Amino acid sequence: MEDIVIAILRSGTPLVYVTLAGVIAQRAGIWHLGLEGLMITGACATVLGIVLTGSIWAALLWAIAVCVAGSVLFWFVVEKLRANQIIAGLGLTGLGLGGTTLAVQSIFGTQAAVSAPFGLPRLGPAFGAYGSLSVLVVLMPVLVLAVWVMLRRTRFGLRLAASGEHPFAARSVGVNPSAMRLAALVMGGALCALAGAELATGSLQIFAQNMTAGRGFMGFAAVIFGAGHPIGATLAALFFAIVGAIGIKAQLIFGDRIPHDLLLGLPYIATVLGIWVSTKLRGGTKAANGFTELRNE
Amino acid sequence: MNERFVSVLRAVIFVLLGLALCGIMFQLAGYSAPLMFQAIADGAFLRAGALQQALRWSLPLFITATGVALSFRAGYFNIGAQGQFYVGAVSAAFMAEWLNGAPAAIVIPACIASGMLGGAAWALWPGLLRLKSGADEVITTLMGNFLAGLVLLYVTSGPLKDPSGSGQQASSRPLDAAYRISDSMGLSPTIVAIVAVVGVAIWLLINRTTFGVLSGLAGRNPTMVEWQGARTWRIGLASFLISGALAGLAGTVELMGPNGRLTGGFLPGHGFTAILIALVANFSVVGTAFVALFFGGLASAALYLPIMAGLPSAAIDVINAAIALFITAKSSLIDRIAKLKGRTWKTS
Secondary structure, three states, X not given: OHHHHHHHHHHHHHHHHHHHHHHHHHHOOOOOOOHHHHHHHHHHHHHXXXXXXXXXXXXXXXXXXXXXXXXXXXXXXXXXXXXXXXXXXXXXXXXXXXXHHHHHHHHXXXXXXXXXOOOOOEOOHHHHHHHHOEHHHHHHHHHHHHHHHHHHHOHXXXXXXXXXXXHHHHHHOOOOHHHHHHHHHHHHHHHHHHHHHHHHHOOOOEEOOOOOOOHHHHHHHHHHHOOOOXXXXXXXXXXXXXXXXXXHHHHHHHOOOOOHHHHOOHHHHHHHHHHHHHXXXXXXXXXXXXXXXXXXX | OOHHXXXXXXXXXXXXXXXXXXXXXXXHOOOOHHHHHHHHXXXXXXXXXHHHHHHHHHHHHHHHHHHHHHHHHOOOOXXXXXHHHHHHHHHHHHHHHHOOOOOHHHXXXXXXXXXXXXXXXXXXXXXXXHHHHOOOHHHHHHHHHHHHHHHHHHHHHOOOEOOOOOOOXXXXXXXXXXXXXXXXXXXXXXXXXXXXXXXXXXXXXHHHOHHHHHHXXXXXXXXXXXXXXXXXXXXXXXXXXXXXXXXXXXXXXXXXXXXXXXXXXXXXXXXXXXXXXXXXXXXXXXXXXXXXXXXXXXXXXXXXXXXXXXXOOHXXXXXXXXXXXXXXXXXXHXXXXXXXXXXXXXXX
């Protein structure tokens, strides 16, 4: 039992961080498909930071700085150049995936995985079997609550939501929706950096090409599944992590009968089912609706 | 100033902006940007035989991209071309395996049909989820890409595994030479004929049929089309199925032409590049042909860079991504140029 909980927390924590980034962006009116790219950038920057500076804190700061820079670029393209959010988001994801491969190749001369000598601080032996989890796992529920309070209980959160739902109304009371989106994306960038850091250095201490394997997109799906609510989306993300953990467990039990490549697909199937259930419950989402806008230019 | 010229101008400006961003990224990653661009231009278009290579990569890309353009025109964000491409190739490979020994005149058409059906089937479920319950096709088709990647891995390391393979990379048994539609250079009359048929058929479908007009309108204003009495869900489903079938056809062409076998994770950027081509070409079939040649050149440069210039092929991924970042952008400057000439053509 303990090992399953640990596996869920380990795979769920990066997913929750990236989901929170998606929630904040979605509240501000941005369907953020660049999460995947920012997350891999965060993972790469953390590992490279550790290898090059020898300090986890310097590495984290560096990762956050890079992801925030990427977010500002995304904001500029989407807000100032009025690009389509979905396509620009996919472009940002591609930049992250390609750029990290390029950076690793340029520094180490090979595309092989890079391992770091150490990773995020662990909880330590005082926590028994859970001692091998990183501090970001403990920080996760705190951050979920903090994001909930910020979005639902502060003036800033209200303005953010207004900018997303009704930018015109927001503007009429003196809120600048564009600036609010910048703030949302910058916060999201920092969260993606933490998601990447946890993924790469929370347990394995390694960076490999394309190691996010769609987690950013799953975070995006969790935002839809969780109706854009921080806690709902967190639960959705944890649900995807649970399905993933079940898949790994099933590999050990049925590995000889069910091909393991197909068991690896369980989280993706769960994501599709999650989207389907949430549209059954609440009707369709409008992420793709930006499209008529793209055609009507 | 005519509308077409303005849209070409806009595409060129934003592609150049994307390239500028790439230059910055190359420089930041520790490469010399001018050298990198020089090597890419050499690999894509300038070295001897480059155009032939560009054509080889652009033909399957053109097939997929026309399908993507059709579905985007109709207002559906089918970004699952990669998955449909894989499932198409896998279905064709199974058909070839099943019919192994039969005359090529039967096997080749059967494989093509099976590849197109496979691709269409992989577009059918996201299409139904979208049209029947409103599930966002962006995320379902994306997940479909990851699932199809796993199916390909499973097939190449399981049912169709080549027992003589090195084990380094999972791959299927090579196709019998009689069933190949081209050699490994990837250019043959059969492939050119397939591409020509696809190009003409989709051009006619878009420009000369009711479906083409209605689907184009549905992409701009679905409510209006619905009120006109057209059944938008039929248009939508047809768009999903045709785009899936074309991606599957491209997968079949890659399998039976230049590749000759399936390998785990082959052509990982195909679907994304096809989406880019459709967007840069502004969903026009003729435009897609030219733009596909450009991106086909980049795809061939991705092979040239590591071998001939010692540079990482990820540079091409970065270029494609940077173009994607900017390609849908709108610029007031271009609007002003358009208006300057007295045309009231709106761009926003």
